Amino acid sequence: MAENKIKPRILTGFMELLPADQILFNKIYDTIRGVYESFGFLPLDTPVIELSQVLLAKAGGETEKQIYRFNKGDNDLALRFDLTVPLARYVAQHSGELTFPFKRYQMSKVYRGERPQKGRFREFYQCDIDIIGNEELSLVYDGEIPAVIYNIFRKLDFGKFTIRINNRKVLNGFFEALDLSDNITDILRVIDKIDKIGSENVISELERLNIDSSKIQRIMDFITISGTNNEKLEALRNIPMDNEKFAQGVAELEKVTEYMRDFGIEEDYFEIDLTIARGLDYYTGTVYETVLDDYRDLGSVCSGGRYDNLTEYYTNAKLPGIGISIGLTRLFSQLKEAGIIRAESSSLVKALVIPMGADMEYTLKAAGNIRNAGIPVDVYYAQKGMKAKMKYADKLGIPFVAIIGEDEVNNNTVALKNMTTGEQKVVNIDDIAEEIKTQMRKGSN
């Protein structure tokens, strides 16, 4: 047979988990999915492989270098590097069959062949929601997107977090008024870094862009406006600025914060932050970032914003949208490392049936009774000693064990052991599920 064994291994930059961590990962994944669905987002599952010509319609620079691209037959193919481009392609392709506003979620793997480094992955999950309008899209959605995020992070319970919002019209209008429109991309990129590099360095970098010191002063005054959300809005309204776009942005920002409150987002969970620009060129209105208050150095765990036209590379239709993305693989890896989350169990079952003898019919009947009541259950069939069997249940973190010996078979019972409390109780074979449910309600398992 095969004498030369091949070393089993995966590529660097790819995350693969052991069962306990995979269970934890899926729990987070399912929570996000559940909230997305509770707001009416529809599932989408686009191919991993697309035609390069279609996928790279918009790309360029860094992205194009990172892409996994190859030929198969006559086709020039590429693996998707995000979920936004496939969404644009999908909406353009199927616009006649979709109902607008089209709310979709997609939680899938994407691929970027970048040099592997700490916290960066070449294959990672993005959990995206987007809402696409036909010609127009209500501003209420600018409040709904952070409401979805708020519900997710409250449920996930990673501690206090803050959703930071801003509006690109406020920024763009402000720089237009200062006659700095030509430099706006560079300035925004510098401003965006204020959290990382501090005010002093922002000023030096702005000087390097040859901006008048008086204008730099105005920029710094602007981006360091402080106070409560309402105080910041008040300050913005009071800036003497004869610019239509700026005024519109401030009005939008004010309206969006109102909507966010209407959606039930508690005031100290969101914050107007005028430094947020989200590097990407295509955001045109509200923009978001989200930070975990106790772990700010993780950076934004969830970002997005509003854009004017999703599908411009594919159609002439005007389809404005708004969306946000959670980079789940990276987030999971960071949260694990920071000790914010940890695996609790290596099993999904709540009960393990352990036959001491060989009466498989009775054993499987007991297991069937538990499973049919909606409780995940497994049976330990291997011919091992009692100690090994209990150790197995304990190792996997299974909360209940149903032991079946000769007495139990004769009396139509099982010996049900609660692995958390250590308590053991003889229960009729038809009542095991009910007893487990009762004990689960009482206890913590």
Next chain:
Amino acid sequence: MAENKIKPRILTGFMELLPADQILFNKIYDTIRGVYESFGFLPLDTPVIELSQVLLAKAGGETEKQIYRFNKGDNDLALRFDLTVPLARYVAQHSGELTFPFKRYQMSKVYRGERPQKGRFREFYQCDIDIIGNEELSLVYDGEIPAVIYNIFRKLDFGKFTIRINNRKVLNGFFEALDLSDNITDILRVIDKIDKIGSENVISELERLNIDSSKIQRIMDFITISGTNNEKLEALRNIPMDNEKFAQGVAELEKVTEYMRDFGIEEDYFEIDLTIARGLDYYTGTVYETVLDDYRDLGSVCSGGRYDNLTEYYTNAKLPGIGISIGLTRLFSQLKEAGIIRAESSSLVKALVIPMGADMEYTLKAAGNIRNAGIPVDVYYAQKGMKAKMKYADKLGIPFVAIIGEDEVNNNTVALKNMTTGEQKVVNIDDIAEEIKTQMRKGSN
């Protein structure tokens, strides 16, 4: 801007669904996953891209030709073409960290760049379960695997189905006794086709393999043994055959059918079928196929079996296993085309809140009340007429609509319309969720 639009399209051989079908697909996916988990299978999520050297350790022939293989940097990479090889690699790599028997499920996309043809996909979901033992693996699992499949297909409700089982030891022993071991692979391949090509053609093909007509007669007598499961077992026991392997296979088959009954599989849902061999070389014991009785031409919708050694290309450890796979993409596509399943709704929400005026605070409070009670809900924000709004709900198949006009805001109510019955009822804003739940329990929505 971009003047030359790129035609939005995907590659042939890739399945991409509209929302209503995606909802239906996910419902099936979630049902399968739920049953897998209820039997204690653990989730696994291996990378789509692996090192070619690792992934192709075992491959050859057709598989290797179909593979998506490419270079990135210095790496020779390939997309997984099934979930079994990644499982073998994973188990070999992590054997020290896993608890055996290791039960895992993986429901992921795999890639085969074959020529696209009807019902064949280049990207498709496989929904696999496998149970891997360390050195040994109880025969009870040979009964558990079909029990899982039984529970899934009962839940999915695609109509009556039959799980066909056989044992490779019975086949191998039988042909050994006839002194046909050298031809066994060819003979099994011919036998495997009896359903498709009929007895006559099987005989001709066996003749072409230069097999004595007396032996062909014994083969045909053997593979056409008929009757109930017990009658078939009886007939097998009565075949005069001095072969250890054959005897062991018959004993296993008998034991496995007992276990299947113990697991609660009803007798007419499974059938011993001595023609099943499952082409693959590596099955060594029990083998399975599953057919939908009313749609036999779909072929086997779920196949698998027992193998002696999962990881031989990677380690010297002896890790026997048993597994089965549902090719979900193909199955879904076939079921849709045959009209066995059809999409029921283009929405996941159970209620749509429709504000007639502009009181967003009240509207969002109503929606929040519904959502917080666990009912997925959406709000229709667009400034359209009442008719357009109701049409939207109807088109998406949303069962309840909560209309909010000036009266409702003043009286702290909503007008709740049941879209199935047409009934409308004024309900207090705090009681909407309860009222929807009551009506859902009563009705069919």
